[in-house]
Amino acid sequence: MNNLRLIIIGLLVPSILMIPYSILTFYTDFANKNPDPFQITVSFKNKSYDAVEGKKAFEQYQCMDCHAIVGNGGYFAPDLTNVYKRTAGNDALLANFMLLGVVSKGMPPMKDRGMNEEDSYRVVAFLKYANMLDTNGWPNSGSWDRDGSLDAASPEKLNPRNMWQAVTGILFFNLMIFAVIIAYEREKEAKV
Numbered sequence: 001m002n003n004l005r006l007i008i009i010g011l012l013v014p015s016i017l018m019i020p021y022s023i024l025t026f027y028t029d030f031a032n033k034n035p036d037p038f039q040i041t042v043s044f045k046n047k048s049y050d051a052v053e054g055k056k057a058f059e060q061y062q063c064m065d066c067h068a069i070v071g072n073g074g075y076f077a078p079d080l081t082n083v084y085k086r087t088a089g090n091d092a093l094l095a096n097f098m099l100l101g102v103v104s105k106g107m108p109p110m111k112d113r114g115m116n117e118e119d120s121y122r123v124v125a126f127l128k129y130a131n132m133l134d135t136n137g138w139p140n141s142g143s144w145d146r147d148g149s150l151d152a153a154s155p156e157k158l159n160p161r162n163m164w165q166a167v168t169g170i171l172f173f174n175l176m177i178f179a180v181i182i183a184y185e186r187e188k189e190a191k192v
C-alpha cells in the first residue's frame with residue numbers, strides 16, 4: 001500500500017465514521033427540548049399571561065440588575081432559573097413575593113417600582129418558562145439558596161453508560177495519529 005493511500009484511509013475512515021456519530025450526539029444531547037414560550041402561561045383572574053410578555057416585564061423591572069437567569073445577570077441575589085421549582089410552582093406565592101419584596105434582605109418591593117399584579121404574574125410566567133429550559137443539567141447541584149448554602153438536590157453523576165462516546169472518540173483520534181505516523185515512518189524507510 002502506498003503512503004498516500006494509507007494517509008487517506010487513516011483520515012477518511014474515522015472522518016466518515018464520525019458523521020453518524022456526530023448526528024447521534026445532536027439527538028441525544030443537543031436537541032432543542034425547550035418549550036414554546038408562547039405556550040407557557042399562568043392564569044390570574046381568568047386571564048392568562050405567557051412567558052414572552054413575562055420576559056418583557058422581567059426586563060422592564062430590571063430583575064437582572066441583581067438576579068441571574070442561567071448564570072447571566074447580577075450575582076447580588078439568587079439565580080432565578082429554577083426558582084419556580086423551589087417555590088413548588090406556587091404562582092401566587094411567587095407573584096406576591098416580588099410585589100412585597102424582602103426589604104431587610106435587599107429584595108425591593110416591586111410594587112414600589114410600579115409593578116401591578118398583572119405584571120407580577122407575567123414575570124411568574126417567564127420564571128415558569130425559565131425553569132423548563134433545557135440547560136443540559138445546569139446548575140448541577142442546584143443554585144445558591146438565600147442563606148448561601150446549596151440546594152438539597154444532589155449533583156448529576158457521570159453516567160458510565162455514556163463512556164462509549166469518550167472511548168470511541170479516543171480510538172478514532174488514535175487511529176488517525178497512528179496512520180500519519182506509520183505513513184511518515186514508511187516514507188523515511190523508502191528514502192533509505
Ligand code: HEC
Pocket residue numbers: 058061062063064065066067076077078080083086094097098102105106107108110123145146147
Ligand atoms: C436591588 C436588587 C434586586 C432586584 C432589582 C430584584 N431582586 Fe429579587 N431578590 C434580591 C435579593 C437580595 C433577594 C434575596 C432575598 C433573601 O435573601 O430573602 C431576592 C430574592 C428574590 C426571590 C427569591 C429567590 C429565592 O431563591 O428564594 C425572587 C423570586 C425574586 N427575588 C424575584 C425578583 C424579580 C422577579 C425581580 C424583578 C421583578 C427582582 N427579584 C428584582 C434582590 C433584588
